[in-house]
Amino acid sequence: MRETIQGKCWNCGAGLGAHDYGRETNCLGCAKPTRVCRNCRWYDPAATDRCREPTAEPVMHKERPTYCEHFEPTDDPARGAGDAPDALRQAAEDLFRS
Template sequence: MNCWHCAIKIEVIAGMDRVGFRDECPGCGRAMHSCRNCGFYDPAYNNSCRETMAERVVDKERFNFCEYFAPGDAAAKPPAKTKAGAQGKLEALFKKKS
């Protein structure tokens, strides 16, 4: 699986290893057992989860005790470091014309 935050590859052997409820990413220290690292995580679904029996989790980036957690295999993208691109587009949109 890949960490949702830093995109580091984390070796999890299917059927052998389980991601513990309190395990942390060796790269960034973020929660590994979180919705963002789960294979069922999908923002397009109700509660951002494709597993219909899972209980609602409010903070998708923190540790949780969901029993349906399955390590995700989607490639993660590192988070944007700055908002300069979006800020620049917003300023250009509302720029006063002389």
């Protein structure tokens, strides 16, 4: 029996099951760590410390493995994709166009 997909990799979008979110587990598709802020349902690039969980301790590196007790896998890690420097620069330039 095949395991149900629980979420997606923040980097490549590969499907991840519950066993794929260990502290030292990497994605089979791209070898990036999976238990990271970018793969968490609380991750939000627009929020303070990029986390919507108010009691979570700040994590500096959102793409490195975390011990955060509030970690919950998300099936929509792409929502953080817009925080790339080029996208932010373009958004700022669009604000000041006449």
